[in-house]
Amino acid sequence: MAGLAAAFGSGAMTNSIDEIEDTDLILITGSNTSETHPIIGRMVKRAVERKRAKLIVVDPRKVVMVNFAHVWLRQRPGTDAAWINGLCHVIIKENLWDHEFVASRTEAFEDLRRHIQKYTPEYVEDITGIAADDIRKVARLYANALRAMILYTMGITQHTSGTDNVKALANLAMLCGNIGKEGTGVNPLRGQNNVQGACDMAALPDVLPGHQPITDERVLSTFQQGWSTGVRLSNKPGKTMTEMMSAAFRGDLRALYVMGENPRLSDANAGHVAKALQNLDLLIVQDIFLTETARLADVVLPAASFAEKDGTFTNTDRRVQRVRKGLDPSGNALADWEIICLLARHVCEKIHHNNAAATPTHHPPAMHISCGYWNYTSPEEVFDELAPLSHIYAGISYERIKKSGLQWPCTGRYHPGTPFMHKDVFKRGKGLFHPVDYIPPAEVPDEEYPFYLSTGRLRYHYHTGTMTRRSRGLDYICPEERIQINPEDGRRLDIKDGDLIRVTSRRGSVTGRALLTDRSAPGMVFMTFHFAEVPANVLTNDALDPVSKIPEFKVSAVAVEKVEEGAA
Amino acid sequence: MKQELHTFTLTINGQTVDAAKGRTLLTVARENNIHIPTLCYHEKLRPLGSCRLCIVEVEGTPTPVSACTTPARPGMQVHTHTEFIENLRRETLKLIFLRHPLNCSACEINGYCQLQDLAHEYDISHVDLHSCGMKDLHFNSEPYCTPLITYHPRRCILCGRCAQACIEITEVGAINYKGRGAEAVIAPIKTSYTDPTKCVSCGECMAACPVHALTETMTPGKIKPWKTDRVRTTCTYCGCGCQIELNVMDNSVIGVTPADGGVNRGALCGKGRFGYGFINHTDRLTSPLIRTDGELKEVSWDTALDYIADQLVHILDTHGPDSIGGLSSARCTNEENYLFQKFMRSVIGTNNVDHCARL
Ligand code: SF4
């Protein structure tokens, strides 16, 4: 979410889900909303069919939402910055932009105006394959709508140019004054239940809770005091997940503690990840199942599921809501928070023990006078510690969210929460236009690998499938991977529905059954990463967006061939 | 309370009540704690007017009208429980029970059923029905539009709530009435040869059914509502953060129902509603494991934690804090993510913390 943070000063969904049904135009891009966020998908449909909102879908795949769209633009994969710039170009050229908003609330508009000149609809058509007139049409629709809301997901961010794509969307919204009002904004729909919360709580290498930069000495000393820890907190940003994997591969990272993730299946270039994990001296995996990653671990710790613990999740529109314990965990499993506390106490004891015993080498023990407080008796006690430290949660307490959640920023006991952000002023002061350029994807189809591969998920499964595939009903209606290809390509390669096919990239190859569907554009293959038997991420490219470090899941080049039954 | 602009008065059973423009007689009655029996009415759906149980008499109108569909008007004089109306209701109910067997003790919602309540209220027992000499009903037994849900035509009272929920809540419209009279059923709408059903397996139809005629096909066992606790929590799947109730019986989750409030407004998708089987799955990890001789073996918590502490501190001493990394999780709570990074930063001393947000 680095793109949004750069433009507005905050990286979360700017507006609320509730507002979808109350806007005049919805632009969805890179999001198969009705499958990944069914509840939001319904709201969009309702807005369109009952409340006369206009719907524009820009997606290389014929996602379900296309059926309700007034306009559907099918761009070539990986060309998002180009069409968004094209819209901005038309809006400026035809003088449809919001002069007052741009003058009073933003800066660097002239940079954008100059930069965008070359993105004429015709130029954009060459890059994206979208007809120039369609670009004009959509630009006018968006600019003329009273209020317009942009929704996007990983289709926009899982590219080497992902951060730029988001900045381009932010440009578009600011240009038309579509931000800081109800029913507007630039809204990333987060895929996992608590991605927002994990970011807010700083499960990230470069910030402390509340999105406060680790490089800020004031912030650092606040936490140093708040945690009353003897260790000097480091101001050196840490490694991202993909960087940790490379470091493990090289032997620079020796130990990895994995809580509730399955990187062996979900990470780009999965073959590389497995080797990296095997290279570690110590791999600790804490999970509810023996996942593919846990199978490689040295120690596995059994955790409680969400139904077996108390706590809070923060949803995609920044709403902090309660999680409540409904039953006891199976066997000797413990809640993750309990395990972390136990582990912290054990490690601290060990350090103290060593302290007392001998003179150490690299890690002067004098630093470890105290390990801070680890005797929490409930998640509520943890929350009461984290809320004031992270500012944006400061006004939230379990008592206040007993019945319904509160949306951050909520900075005081009587603050009502914030349904839409940047009302009178942006978090960073003025909104900043970022001229961005179209950069071709790191890997484009060529003779040897003539297809685009894109990955995503299905309605009935979730992520690497560890949970949904163990829920009988869901596995029953959707038991196996079906690799989606366009019927035209099917004919050409003599592939029929249900045929066994092999998909090969520069990194590996997988075999699975084909599904012929016009949801995939000609020349495009779509796979999910729900199924361990057909691990799509063996194929994907781990080239990273330079800022957000998101791997390029949505575009890689592959070859497709039919496999004789039994030969696989 | 908010001052309504267009308010007026009318009388119900002689009592003068206030009403706002646009309200139905049923709503006005409920606002004033006047009970009118209903079956097909559902708060989340537009009134269907199909069951005729909410009929009332309005002076000056020749026939009874259904309260759920009739707008309140100034000066109306409404009677909800005249002898005539009560008799009509009893007859209507009897007709329903010709199809729906009063077999309550074998039903999983026994004691929690609107129809059963009405049978009590109107003193209807099966004795009334046997005298009719009905011939057996035959239902066309085609499968329901999703294998996750089973349709029981004998129980179905043809109220139409399911089909309406599919249209209004899911915005799909996959089911409708099929056939006529006593042998009518609810059935999938066939759309095209290649894509036979539009159903997305969300279960809203099932949730709307008042009489358990649509049931979950793969429930883990027999549900006893009186032994079931409902625990309000937040769904664990996508980022919408739907508010749900875990239905818990004997320390296992036997169902998920939506809770009011929250972005979902009482609705759910298929994952949220049917995706709970993993919680009590036999594959769940129940004990810490340590790899010995290449295999993961069960050990006690103390052994596992001591082992980790030894190894971590050893690596810390020999290679420094930045040789250790941690991957936290978007699946875990805020509190856990907070503690995880606090542990990595303040005990280990590294900023090597990340999670799967990028993915
Ligand atoms: S499961 Fe959902 S989509 Fe299918 S018939 Fe029922 S309400 Fe409609």
Ligand code: SF4
């Ligand atoms: S299945 Fe249930 S909701 Fe649908 S018509 Fe029959 S009784 Fe009514």
Ligand code: FES
């Ligand atoms: S409740 Fe009014 S007709 Fe059914």
